[in-house]
Amino acid sequence: MTVIRKARFEDAEGLWQLRIDAINGQCRGHYSDAAMDLWTAGQCTQAFADEVSKTFYLLERGGSPLVCGAIIDGQIEGRFVSPRCSGQGLGKRILKHLEAVAREQGLTRLTLESTLNAAPFYRSQGYRGEQIARYQSPRGFALDCIPMEKLLLSPS
Template sequence: MHIRKATIDDAPISFAIRREAIRAQCRDHYPWQDLEIWTAGEMSGAFASRVADQFYVAVIDERVVSTGMIDLATGKIDAVFVCPEYMGRGIGRAMMAHLEDLAVHSGLLDVHLDATLNAAPFYRAIGFEGDGRVIYKSSLGVSLTCVPMIKHLRSD
């Protein structure tokens, strides 16, 4: 597996991975109706541009199997998704380590994210802190409970 900067050509597969991962992992934590709204529709041009600008992808045997993004101006991590058939193999952990390394090299002292309820235990296991709840309001019209989390980075 290797992680590389995404290109505009990675946008369709990134959108598909997002949809598959949400439907596979979030179904026991959110109403299915909300997940349907959250994952409905076609990929937008704004999403494709965001992939090209800020996403990274993990690739195994020339197949993109995971996504992740970081805004190096704010330290916000988002869109960390793994294809369901590749979950549990350390790919999400490797993606997070890569994004954190980028943050450290950019001089950031911490990173933050809003974790879905199902993902919060994963983020805690890799050093993130946070137990509060906020409501994430999607541009698609769905509101989801999330956990704001932060991780303080080593400044070696």
């Protein structure tokens, strides 16, 4: 059985590994090897753990995190899906959960910066955006992304 819950500080290491697995499993081939290496380098930081405990939700099965995501300042962030469960609808479930949380917070619009490979998924969920832009990571590298938005006028 899968459960969606608010992430806790102690979930940070597992979500960091989920992040690395998702990036390696789904973004390779869309970005250079050098960019991939920079994106997945390093260890879980205190700042990441703090953000996890404040803003992240996770979907887990048997205590193992399979999908995560957050809403930070009206933007979907850190939505990662384990490659071993890709295509099972779990990414859609966490996205719908995040949209419900956004509505509860009074938000009427969500934005995100999609990876090139994930843009078709987001479009299928009602997000709009076509232009390629540059995401500037606070870790000192840049990646192509597609800024997208969705109006949250009613539950979908």
